[in-house]
Amino acid sequence: MSGVLWALFRLLVFPGFVFLACCALAFQWVDRRVSARLQGRFGPPWFQPLADLIKLLAKEDTLPVGADELVCTVLPIASLAAVLSAATYVPVAGQEVPSFEGDLIVVVFLLSIPTLAYFLAGWFSVSIYSVVGGNRSLLQYFAYEVPFLMALGGAAVLNGSWSIAQIAARQSQTAWGLLLQPLGFLVAVIALIGKLKRPPFDIPKAKTEISAGPLTEFSGRKLALWYLTRDIEAVVGAFLLVDLFLGGGGVALWSVVAFGAKALFLLLALSVASVLYARLRIDQLVNLGWKVLAPAALLQLLVTVWMGGG
């Protein structure tokens, strides 16, 4: 009985849903605040993300006539579920997780479900902006996913395991992946921005071009879920990269703090990147993905294999 309760606690509270949601809201605040300060603005008070979430949850939920009600309800729930499932395999500060050989692949797959859901949301919500945004998110998927997978695969090859927990643990014996695979780490971060559809790669939801892309017709609870998914995905993505490239973290107090600091550093990098550049066009992103990121990740992989990693 206590085992079941413990499992439920882990799934729902820590390091499950509640913890991730809190991290996500905190990250959203940091992100908004940092980018605001960098742009000469003030940014919102700390409770603004929570207030926004509650407000959206309470708002009327409408869909246009002709939109597929069922699909449009399932999609945000499915993407939130996928991201939360992915999170169960990503160790936070050295926490025990149900790990197995190959869970890295599962996590990467689960984390790409929101992108596919974006594409479907584009088709099923009968808006032209959504259709264009959906197409773009699929194109973007093909641009970032391959370099992302290759960069993460590099970390797996280096550490001789396809389990995230294993990779994180190995690094404490050898050295951080960042030091051994700087190029792979860089590719992973850039591809993560593409995966999260954050500026300057916010192409599928570029508001001055296609309103909000696939989310144009969503409102109320569904939109709140989309937003929550977006932020949780950012946090999980940062945790994942910390585990794979920045040495993960131990259970001791200082290493928990260190884990948090590393994740925050990554998220701050995302915030800074979002204010530094103009949004790319989709063809420019595809070029970047296939002509720069993929070769760079491949090079890193070859160097790793040649150096006799693993």
Add this chain to the structure above:
Amino acid sequence: MKSEAIVAALRQACPGVNVTSRSGLLGETFVVLPLQCLRHAVRLLFEQFGVRHLSTITAQDVGDNIELLYHFWAGEGLTLRTMLPKSEAHIDTITDLVTGASFYEREAAEMLGVVFDGHPDPRPLLLPEDWTGGAPLRSNETDPTAAGPTHLEQQAISEPEVQVTPGERMIIPIGPQHPLLKEPLSYLLTVEGERVVDSSLRIGYVHRGIERLCQQRNYVQNTYLLERICGICSHIHTTTYCQGVEALLGLQVPPRAHYLRALMCELERIHSHLLVLGVLAENIGFTTIFMYAWRDREIVLDIMEELSGGRVSHAATVIGGVQFDLDQQHARSILTRLDDFEKQMETLRNVIYHERSFQMRTRDLGYLSMEQVQDYCVVGPMARASGVDVDLRRDAPYAAYRDLHLRVVTAHGGDVWARTQVRVEEVFESLHLCRQLVEQMPGGAVTVRAPRRVPAGEVVSRTEAPRGELIYYIRSDGSDKPARVKVRTPTITSLMSLFDQLRDISIADVPAVIGGMDLCIACADR
């Protein structure tokens, strides 16, 4: 004088008909031509003299006839005028000779009921499709506002059919409400995938009938009405109008007023250019530059507010002078703040010139060749970015510009990037002018008394607004109300070239092109 040579050539080319000319106020030459000679004259202007910049066409009701005035710019103002009887108001189009005549002919057609035979696109420009009130600017019609658009309540203006047929052609509506452009312009883009293959434009959503309203108000009231045409370049509108009315009155404006007007004009140009820089940056997803540009713009807006009392509508220029003055201490404070502003602006210029992603999104976009610019009669920074060296501050100096040292900024790229460069450099040039103005400002009065009644006559008043050539035609019948006020704002010229700029680009580039054009729909609609 060039116009004399042109008039002589016109006389030679149209033998047996009466071609008369006279030089009017503000250096404009008026040439009266019979109806059948007009096309011939327009062709001659282009072929023999290279004159192809049609500023606008003014149509006006003069009793039994409709009079058309074709205002050309030949390095000096040249207006061809012709009459058509009201009962048979037909004239051949000149759009095949001057493509840029298209919108002016459409406007003349709907406002005065002139039929332009052979016009390729005779839809109404500003009025609703189901307008039943008659030609609003014909004087013998009943009050058009009383009739109004009757069907509007029953059926909405033909809304585009929104089709979602994946993989095929789609029509994407942009505007009249859309995050890309905060102004009411409707654009239907036909796209295949991400590529724009066709587009169609509709303006008129904020048409306020200002030209007709002007005929119902006296000259002083019109100053404040015309200022409200635009929320950005409001000062240049009053200045252009007052300059015309003062010419009709034969009024000598004190030199200090000329300097103060020019100072406001340059401040206005700075804040207008920064505004569009911000809009462009926002449109290409570069929010940081948007924030910086609009933050620094506040410095200039504060100065304008201190000077005139208003942030948007300044009511600075009045007939006979200006309504504000500048003391020594304030002048020094302004110069100090402009120095600070220049430092900020240099940082901004550095970022724009060296950030690759900004150029990736603006280069080779919305390209207009010099040929196209001249064909559409595009003006201002848009024209200068395609290598057309034209600036009325230098070519037809008004206010205090005769005394100033001015460098006209041109570029040769013809794309959004070149337009951005031109505007950024013009901000620095305007700062330079502001300093000259403050330092050289003569003393004395800032206004003279102007009579309320204006002697009969007509005037064409041109200035260089932030977006390019602004032209007013004012005709007085001797009363205290104008008989006709015609306004042509620079945006209208850019709109005509929009179709060429949007063809065969990606949807993602549409905001960049529109942001780079600096459109002001309130100006275009009036």
